[in-house]
Amino acid sequence: MAVIVQKYGGSSVGSVEKIKKVAKTVIKRKDNGDSLVIVVSAMGDTTDNLISLAKQITNNADKRELDALLSTGEMISASLLAMAIKDMGYDAVSYTAYQIGIKTNGQYGKSFISDINDNKIRKSLEKGKIVIVAGFQGINEEGNITTLGRGGSDTTAVAIAAKFNGICEIYTDVDGIYSVDPRIYKDAKKLNEIDYEEMLELSSLGAQIMHSRSIELGQKYNIPIYVGLSNSDIKGTVIKEVKNMNMEDKPVTGIATSDEDVVITIKEIENDINMLSNLFESVGSKKINIDMISQTAPINNKVNISFTIPKEDLKECMGIIKKFANKDNITINEDITKFSIVGIGMKTTSGVAAKMFKLFKENNIEVKMITTSEIRITCAIKHEDKTKAINIVAKEFNL
Amino acid sequence: MAVIVQKYGGSSVGSVEKIKKVAKTVIKRKDNGDSLVIVVSAMGDTTDNLISLAKQITNNADKRELDALLSTGEMISASLLAMAIKDMGYDAVSYTAYQIGIKTNGQYGKSFISDINDNKIRKSLEKGKIVIVAGFQGINEEGNITTLGRGGSDTTAVAIAAKFNGICEIYTDVDGIYSVDPRIYKDAKKLNEIDYEEMLELSSLGAQIMHSRSIELGQKYNIPIYVGLSNSDIKGTVIKEVKNMNMEDKPVTGIATSDEDVVITIKEIENDINMLSNLFESVGSKKINIDMISQTAPINNKVNISFTIPKEDLKECMGIIKKFANKDNITINEDITKFSIVGIGMKTTSGVAAKMFKLFKENNIEVKMITTSEIRITCAIKHEDKTKAINIVAKEFNL
Numbered sequence: 001m002a003v004i005v006q007k008y009g010g011s012s013v014g015s016v017e018k019i020k021k022v023a024k025t026v027i028k029r030k031d032n033g034d035s036l037v038i039v040v041s042a043m044g045d046t047t048d049n050l051i052s053l054a055k056q057i058t059n060n061a062d063k064r065e066l067d068a069l070l071s072t073g074e075m076i077s078a079s080l081l082a083m084a085i086k087d088m089g090y091d092a093v094s095y096t097a098y099q100i101g102i103k104t105n106g107q108y109g110k111s112f113i114s115d116i117n118d119n120k121i122r123k124s125l126e127k128g129k130i131v132i133v134a135g136f137q138g139i140n141e142e143g144n145i146t147t148l149g150r151g152g153s154d155t156t157a158v159a160i161a162a163k164f165n166g167i168c169e170i171y172t173d174v175d176g177i178y179s180v181d182p183r184i185y186k187d188a189k190k191l192n193e194i195d196y197e198e199m200l201e202l203s204s205l206g207a208q209i210m211h212s213r214s215i216e217l218g219q220k221y222n223i224p225i226y227v228g229l230s231n232s233d234i235k236g237t238v239i240k241e242v243k244n245m246n247m248e249d250k251p252v253t254g255i256a257t258s259d260e261d262v263v264i265t266i267k268e269i270e271n272d273i274n275m276l277s278n279l280f281e282s283v284g285s286k287k288i289n290i291d292m293i294s295q296t297a298p299i300n301n302k303v304n305i306s307f308t309i310p311k312e313d314l315k316e317c318m319g320i321i322k323k324f325a326n327k328d329n330i331t332i333n334e335d336i337t338k339f340s341i342v343g344i345g346m347k348t349t350s351g352v353a354a355k356m357f358k359l360f361k362e363n364n365i366e367v368k369m370i371t372t373s374e375i376r377i378t379c380a381i382k383h384e385d386k387t388k389a390i391n392i393v394a395k396e397f398n399l
Numbered sequence: 400m401a402v403i404v405q406k407y408g409g410s411s412v413g414s415v416e417k418i419k420k421v422a423k424t425v426i427k428r429k430d431n432g433d434s435l436v437i438v439v440s441a442m443g444d445t446t447d448n449l450i451s452l453a454k455q456i457t458n459n460a461d462k463r464e465l466d467a468l469l470s471t472g473e474m475i476s477a478s479l480l481a482m483a484i485k486d487m488g489y490d491a492v493s494y495t496a497y498q499i500g501i502k503t504n505g506q507y508g509k510s511f512i513s514d515i516n517d518n519k520i521r522k523s524l525e526k527g528k529i530v531i532v533a534g535f536q537g538i539n540e541e542g543n544i545t546t547l548g549r550g551g552s553d554t555t556a557v558a559i560a561a562k563f564n565g566i567c568e569i570y571t572d573v574d575g576i577y578s579v580d581p582r583i584y585k586d587a588k589k590l591n592e593i594d595y596e597e598m599l600e601l602s603s604l605g606a607q608i609m610h611s612r613s614i615e616l617g618q619k620y621n622i623p624i625y626v627g628l629s630n631s632d633i634k635g636t637v638i639k640e641v642k643n644m645n646m647e648d649k650p651v652t653g654i655a656t657s658d659e660d661v662v663i664t665i666k667e668i669e670n671d672i673n674m675l676s677n678l679f680e681s682v683g684s685k686k687i688n689i690d691m692i693s694q695t696a697p698i699n700n701k702v703n704i705s706f707t708i709p710k711e712d713l714k715e716c717m718g719i720i721k722k723f724a725n726k727d728n729i730t731i732n733e734d735i736t737k738f739s740i741v742g743i744g745m746k747t748t749s750g751v752a753a754k755m756f757k758l759f760k761e762n763n764i765e766v767k768m769i770t771t772s773e774i775r776i777t778c779a780i781k782h783e784d785k786t787k788a789i790n791i792v793a794k795e796f797n798l
Contacts, residue, residue, distance in 0.1 A: 016455040056415040058486035069478040072471040079468040087457035098497050
């Protein structure tokens with residue numbers, strides 16, 4: 001039994017009319033004889049509305065309760081879609097996370113799926129039912145409701161596909177994955193396929209299309225993930241293992257930028273490796289993702305150290321840093337853009353970094369920090385230079 | 400550990416401000432040293448809004464999915480109340496039905512609670528937490544979400560109180576239970592206490608204050624149920640076993656009326672006891688509550704038979720009846736009011752029925768059907784006579 005797991009995002013189920021449209025698309029696919037599991041996000045603004053309710057209660061909502069609250073959004077769209085499909089004469093059943101044992105671990109608001117009990121889904125599929133699953137949520141070991149973070153429904157879909165060794169299709173409001181954000185660079189090209197590694201880098205670096213964790217899962221279980229428009233002849237992008245690179249293939253596959261980070265700089269901190277690693281461990285233990293780190297040469301055994309973290313974690317992070325450094329020595333710069341180029345071709349093509357920095361220099365783009373991996377180069381640049389940087393780099397590497 | 404179970408209805412948690420007010424009331428009670436379990440309904444119009452969403456999908460929503468949909472309303476208010484209480488510095492935790500094992504049986508939309516796993520609640524109470532429970536819902540043996548019917552949160556509250564042999568307090572937007580609906584009879588008196596049996600009759604007959612099933616449970620486990628305003632000095636009503644009736648007590652405790660029923664009349668149906676009991680069993684098997692039945696004397700072994708059912712079940716009921724009788728012989732009368740007087744004093748006081756029918760006759764109120772029990776008399780009268788009937792009977796029996 002080949003199982004196809006489709007995920008419909010919040011805008012695809014944003015209204016009753018859209019839910020009915022999804023129902024029609026799904027039953028057309030069912031008529032082809034496929035076994036279907038449909039993962040849904042919350043309708044349109046539902047999650048934002050629930051967050052707003054919580055904010056009216058308190059600015060510092062208990063995380064367990066916030067997850068319990070937010071999980072209802074996906075339950076609503078799941079039951080409505082099941083109703084719509086049943087109304088069209090096809091058998092369907094909606095399941096919440098606890099009903100199909102979506103087990104999670106990790107923190108509230110950003111949990112990981114550790115396992116899924118496939119029994120109930122399998123039985124329903126064997127009875128010919130279309131299975132609808134509330135995405136974005138799970139149950140942790142203590143039996144508490146947890147959520148997987150924004151875009152977590154993608155991960156729900158890939159995890160189910162992995163459990164059934166099936167195919168995953170992510171339907172969204174974009175027609176595929178582009179080398180560059182087409183809203184900023186109008187000549188951006190759509191990719192037919194992209195390697196998991198590349199997509200992972202692009203996602204984690206700010207390309208908002210997919211939940212990073214979902215791509216990791218896809219890679220781990222080698223599940224191809226199709227991303228595109230539902231109910232459309234426009235061909236989307238398949239995320240998969242791209243093995244045989246041609247020599248002529250481009251070294252750079254895409255550009256990602258993010259305005260969601262801040263640079264924190266600590267001046268004149270003791271150059272003590274134990275203390276510094278304690279600092280970063282303390283921040284890391286709160287699952288705050290430190291991305292770029294740079295450090296000046298020591299003067300009188302003191303160094304200046306800069307690093308980036310997600311803006312949303314700033315408050316929590318500052319609480320930790322203040323235990324390690326004098327408040328007056330900490331500065332925060334929110335006016336930066338993280339600019340990254342990604343490509344598995346960079347593994348075998350040299351000179352990519354040199355070419356990019358030359359371009360930046362010629363165009364007076366100041367590079368504040370740099371990090372690299374085998375398949376990416378990331379710089380922190382001034383926010384005002386973002387559009388210029390995208391355009392010159394996209395043109396140079398034919399993206 | 401004395402456990403107090405409080406239930407706050409939809410209007411009490413109808414907005415963020417009201418939820419905060421409930422939180423304040425609850426923590427004030429907590430300061431008294433009480434162990435508190437708080438059962439909440441959905442916020443204000445939430446349930447109606449969810450029903451409206453379902454109706455936009457289909458007029459004939461799948462009942463399993465409808466229950467799954469509606470159950471989210473109480474989850475939302477439960478987590479928001481827990482957040483609000485935690486924000487005020489008190490420990491609280493919200494639970495959905497599945498988390499505390501509220502087991503149900505019976506049909507979707509009108510399930511019964513069969514058991515509650517008290518373990519999780521007990522442990523939380525022992526840790527000093529205020530426990531918030533999403534009312535109105537449960538999980539049936541197949542693991543599906545079920546709801547308990549309108550007002551079902553009352554039943555959730557009484558069931559938990561029963562499990563802990565505690566006290567139940569139902570907070571609502573009325574200040575207690577009145578002998579007669581004060582909107583119709585302005586001199587109506589509030590009752591300090593009322594017997595379970597009387598309240599049960601009044602509830603099932605249309606007094607909208609309490610979910611009948613909750614009173615049955617209260618009676619079964621002898622849990623006193625307080626009904627009144629929260630955060631108010633106005634004293635409400637206690638539903639309990641009223642043992643020692645004084646001779647001077649009134650034979651009639653209250654009047655209930657309902658416009659929610661229809662009379663179905665089947666003309667010239669075979670006077671075959673097997674067929675008739677089959678008919679009523681078929682209707683009953685769908686949990687459609689047939690209340691009043693009257694039958695004419697047989698002519699040529701044919702009879703006319705009339706009975707009342709809830710309006711909401713009319714469609715389903717007609718589907719069944721058509722298998723037993725010719726469509727042309729079935730008439731439906733929606734223009735009726737079920738008028739009932741209730742009082743445990745009627746057990747020992749005779750002539751109550753005679754007095755009422757004399758009043759009706761003097762005032763030209765036509766009685767279409769009658770049923771009685773030990774403690775009540777119910778008549779079907781024309782809807783237009785309702786207000787007149789209430790006023791003359793309330794005055795006569797000093798209600």
